[in-house]
Amino acid sequence: METLINYLLQFGNLNKQQMDFITSKSTELALRKEGYFSEAGKIAKQVGFILDGILRVCYYNNKSEEITSYFIDENNFVVDLDSFDNKIPSSGYVQAVTDCKLIVFSKQNWEEIANTIVGWESIVNKIVKKSLIQKIERRSPLVSEDATTRYLAFMEKYPQLANRIPLSYLASYLGVTQSSLSRIRKNIR
Incomplete structure (x- = not known):
């Protein structure tokens, strides 16, 4: 309280x-x-x-x-x-x-x-x-950025959320498929 x-x-x-x-x-x-x-x-x-x-x-x-x-x-x-x-x-x-x-x-x-x-x-x-x-x-950056930039921006701004959210929800939020998000993550590492 x-x-x-x-x-x-x-x-x-x-x-x-x-x-x-x-x-x-x-x-x-x-x-x-x-x-x-x-x-x-x-x-x-x-x-x-x-x-x-x-x-x-x-x-x-x-x-x-x-x-x-x-x-x-x-x-x-x-x-x-x-x-x-x-x-x-x-x-x-x-x-x-x-x-x-x-x-x-x-x-x-x-x-x-x-x-x-x-x-x-x-x-x-x-x-x-x-x-x-x-x-x-x-929401604003999600409209104008490419998927990789949106993902990196999310990771930078909300690092404490990234490992607590299922990939399917994060992909939906970023406006990409789950397989696209997996590919983006793989390419960044």
């Missing part, structure tokens, strides 16, 4: 009473590898903070191919924000790549925090802004 509080304090001030209130509204969730945090066609009902593990956001394209949009690792929030905020069915999946441990907040508890803590909305807005910037930084 201390990890979550320290993360929140980067975005705004909270007193002891507010921190205790946030803590009281959360629960821990163990999510097994390949389990779903949220699923397409269902309304997202919780916000999570990842203590341990990696999740991926994925969807199926019009050819029924599974596409990984991005990965989320420790010390980050995870939620299908559009589904959660607007109570609409999600268009994608949030799936555990590894066994994960999260702190979760139900929609009701998240709203209670928002209605009780002055400045909570500002903290959340700063976190969402940071997440959107990270998302853009992760």
